[in-house]
Amino acid sequence: MAAALLVAGCASAPPGAAHATGSPDMAWLQRMTFGVNSGALAQYQKLGRDGYLEEQLRAADEHLPDAVAHQIAQLSIGQVDAGRLFVGIAIEQKRINALADGPDKQAARQKLNEQGNQAAYEARRRELLRAIYSPAQLKEQMVWFWLNHFSVFEQKANVRWMIADYSERAIRPHALGKFRDLVMATLEHPAMLQYLDNAQNAVGHINENYARELMELHTLGVDAGYTQNDVQELARVLTGVGVAGPEPPHLRPELRGLYVREGAFEFNPARHDFGSKTLLGHALSRHGFAEISEAVDLLVRQSACARFISRKLAIYFVSDDPPRALVDRMAQTFQQTDGDIAAVLRTLFTSRELAEQAGRKFKDPMQYVVSALRMAYDTRPIENMHPVTGWLGALGEAEFGHQTPDGYSLQDTAWSSSGQMSRRFEIARAIGSGSAGLFDPEDAGTRTLGGFPLLTTPVYYSVVAPLLSAPTRNALETARSQQEWNLYLLASPDFNYR
């Protein structure tokens, strides 16, 4: 059936289009975006493939529909200083813990808990609004990719309050930038430091959790040849990197110059191990926080890192087992450009290998849900995101919901088991029948029923229809209502692959 996708239809460019929009172009555009909508199609027609690629690599246009921008501006997560918030939460928790057991304490706990859940929901909502509506679709996919690569779990410690800022300051600015900057930005973010326990890592109280994952999951990959000894040495390097308290620590005069504080991030030299260290066979020469920077430089310049990151990107965009030649070329670009993510993606998106895999990669739940919403509703703003976060949860890919630091699987097989397929069909039905209440305000308390989307849009006719396989066309012909037609289209293999 995947093969059917490849051989089916060769739509010619619609009259008046400046650039070709035949099936290879549309297959390419389906991977460059979370799913083609009217804006992406128009932009592609205007700029052509090269122009569109360059625009996407720069994330030149991040303009959201006004109503969506307005929703985001209203969120409380955008209106607080994150550093002060984290410190404030810690103080409040201390205060509550000191209260005598009883209803007051319980009420205070519950209130704080609700605030935390609200902050996490708002963060998920903002990510989804951008993923669905931002014209910078490649950037949005990369934001998801990096949030997954540098995964944090909202339910641990105070991470719920931190994830909005984590995405905003650690991930988004570097999503198409230098890989090294991403590593440093996540290393300096309280969400990561709390999640992987480095906030507790201090001289004499070594905690090697983050050090291990920094090499295994973030930079080198497990087979890169580092040893348990390297993990222990890197853990020593990372001592003192943690989350700031309300007041700066009292430090001996000779340490004061080495103290670093930025928002809720802190490097506390009093907790740092100043002994000499050897990492991957290299004696580290710098001192204090500079030594951490030196260690990260060493990690990201390993050829293993270039390969590890390149391969993972190719798995996400190309196939479960990406061609070695493609990964080699991407890794070469990575090393030549000192880890320039946009440059590596340019190698990927101009490759023959990507084109050869058109229509064969099964969408993961995020790609599936977002593409279905873009197909069904185009730029119409969703008011209530709860059903959408619920769907992602039901499919096992909730944002910030992966408990372990390896992130969600990028392999097709993880998302195409029997339980997954039947859930996906239920979601196809919910979107296709318009029954989820996506356009009622969140606090309305009522649900407008009866409105279902019309999926037979210009995008459908120019992008989707020419590629449909025979069994799917047959199924669509038997539909007894528009809602059922929508279900079949969104549930079809054609729509579940890209």
Add this chain to the structure above:
Amino acid sequence: MDRRHFLRTGLAAAPALTLAGRLFAAPAGGPRFLCVFLRGGYDCANFLIPWSSSFYYESRPKLGIAKPDPAILDGALALDADWALAPSVRDSLGPLYQQRQVLFVPFAGTDDLSRSHFETQDSIELGQPVQGARNFNSGFLARLAGTLSGSAPIAFTDTLPLAFRGDAGIASMSMQRVGKSPFDDIQSATLRGMYAGSHLEAAVTEGLELQQQMAQAMQDEMQAASRGAITTKGFELTAERMARLMRSQYRLGFVDVGGWDTHVNEGGARGALASNLTSLAVGLGTFAQSLGEEWNNTVVFVLSEFGRTFRENGNGGTDHGHGSVYWVLGGRINGGRIAGEQVRVARDTLFQNRDYPVLNDYRAVLAGLFSGMWALSPQQLDVIFPGSSAQDLKLV
């Protein structure tokens, strides 16, 4: 305790030739098996406490669990002169141990030494030799399912675990979110039709069927609830639903439980680890109970990717270690004992001066168990765990 009866159930099943001419071991009616994977590396030394070891108490000044002592509420429950159970599972596993329906295999694990969660989980689930190229599309439970006829496998997880990956489509559905199927027969047939002939055909068909079965199970639950049954949640709810499905049709199950990676604030007799253990053990008790008679025909195997550092760290937690303690449960197992190779717990017996050693390889232990349950031949065992030889711990 008639373990011979259990064995006979397996042996009575005469090997039968299938159409393909392949020799299968057990037909429908054979034993049931549930694999419970504790992801994150659970701290086995604070579950099965080596209470005769003074080194344990030296190594864990904050986390150590008090020796068995009737005067101490939070003391461990002695199983023998060396081992004791954590108080958090006293009420759930204590009685099962008395009834010889649970046993423990300490110093168990794999020779994978990466100390990486993911690497080690993968390697255990694949069940292939640690050295050499790995086939990520061939898990040991999938190979077991392929060896048995009528094994009716299912993963009670959101995504299909590596252990069940293989060429055959295996059902998978988490027991946490289930609801009524929204599709009528025509819609189901149309949905199936779109995937006919594709490699997702089996998954789609099975998914739509599972949905129907779960809808039925939910209806039973609601009826039970209306009669005043206590509503359960978390792992206990999963366990109850697993039992419902395994009692009626599935014979080979897999489930995973997370939250064991206790680098900080692990707690001792009470706390994070203790409440996780309670929830797991209570859930398994519910599973046993809900299976009814079939519990006598069922084996549950609980494992984790590795143990943790024997010494507590500076943050009231423990780090990634090596040897673990596996659990085996079942109505007719040869339980009420500590099984497998053992060594005295002391500083000089730690692996790399840090962790429990591995004296009982998971592949050998499982091969021995499977051999006992289904009377498998050495050739069949070699398909399931290539290059491994069974270690017969007389678990069943």
